[in-house]
Amino acid sequence: MKKILGTIFILMTIISCNSTSEKEKELLEKENELLQRELELTKKEQNSESKEIELTKPKEIKEKKETTQNDIIKETVVKTTGYTFDNFHISANRVGIFSKGMTINDVYNSIPKKQIKKTVGYGEFADDTYDDYEIYDSNMKKILVLTPKQNGNTNSKINRISVLDSRFRTTEKIGLNSTFGDLKQYYATDKISPDMEHIILDVNHINAWFSIKKSELDEGWWNGNGIDKTKIPDNAKFDGITIWWK
Numbered sequence: 001m002k003k004i005l006g007t008i009f010i011l012m013t014i015i016s017c018n019s020t021s022e023k024e025k026e027l028l029e030k031e032n033e034l035l036q037r038e039l040e041l042t043k044k045e046q047n048s049e050s051k052e053i054e055l056t057k058p059k060e061i062k063e064k065k066e067t068t069q070n071d072i073i074k075e076t077v078v079k080t081t082g083y084t085f086d087n088f089h090i091s092a093n094r095v096g097i098f099s100k101g102m103t104i105n106d107v108y109n110s111i112p113k114k115q116i117k118k119t120v121g122y123g124e125f126a127d128d129t130y131d132d133y134e135i136y137d138s139n140m141k142k143i144l145v146l147t148p149k150q151n152g153n154t155n156s157k158i159n160r161i162s163v164l165d166s167r168f169r170t171t172e173k174i175g176l177n178s179t180f181g182d183l184k185q186y187y188a189t190d191k192i193s194p195d196m197e198h199i200i201l202d203v204n205h206i207n208a209w210f211s212i213k214k215s216e217l218d219e220g221w222w223n224g225n226g227i228d229k230t231k232i233p234d235n236a237k238f239d240g241i242t243i244w245w246k
Contacts, residue, residue: 082111082112082138085097088168089169090174090206092207095163096144103157104133104154105154107133115137118132121145141165143163144161144168146160159245160245163176172187174187176239180201180236181234187206188205192227198213198214199212199217199232206243207244217233
């Protein structure tokens with residue numbers, strides 16, 4: 001009897017062990033399933049995040065480009081900020097905004113300092129120097145050169161103005177690149193004299209000198225006594241204009 005009971009106990013123990021192992025297997029299988037699901041969810045989340053990153057990157061780059069373009073526009077506006085010249089009329093007593101009797105100090109009070117540059121001008125002789133004040137427009141293009149009567153004195157009045165921009169013209173539309181034919185329709189030439197490379201036409205009516213290159217003149221323009229006007233072609237162009245205020 002004892003043997004039978006012992007055998008039964010052993011069998012029950014084995015059965016219980018088997019059932020326990022089967023339960024453990026089921027639990028392990030369930031855990032594996034859960035882990036696999038979590039892995040799949042994690043992969044999906046990673047893929048979605050990577051797509052979002054790819055989508056957001058071009059936007060960020062585009063925004064940066066737009067900011068850069070705006071910055072360039074702002075910089076351009078800053079660079080071109082200054083006094084804008086809109087008066088280009090030449091008369092006996094005025095060239096644009098500058099009038100006879102103005103001093104260099106008056107010029108500094110009229111336009112920003114950055115549009116004025118003081119340089120040294122030279123005459124025919126080595127010791128012949130001048131204080132020249134170059135005038136620039138809002139785009140920093142040199143348009144005029146003002147020279148006072150006295151060097152080193154900003155209270156000195158403007159003595160002469162050299163015109164460097166073809167926008168400056170008289171009432172009759174005479175300016176740089178106009179011709180001798182254009183000029184003689186409206187003005188009498190009071191005096192014509194030779195320079196190093198030019199001839200100078202003096203027009204007292206507007207206190208102006210107009211220069212023409214000698215290379216534009218016909219042969220025989222110098223007749224021994226002076227310049228022969230008939231040897232100045234009507235299509236000879238002016239490459240320089242100077243207004244004098246005494």
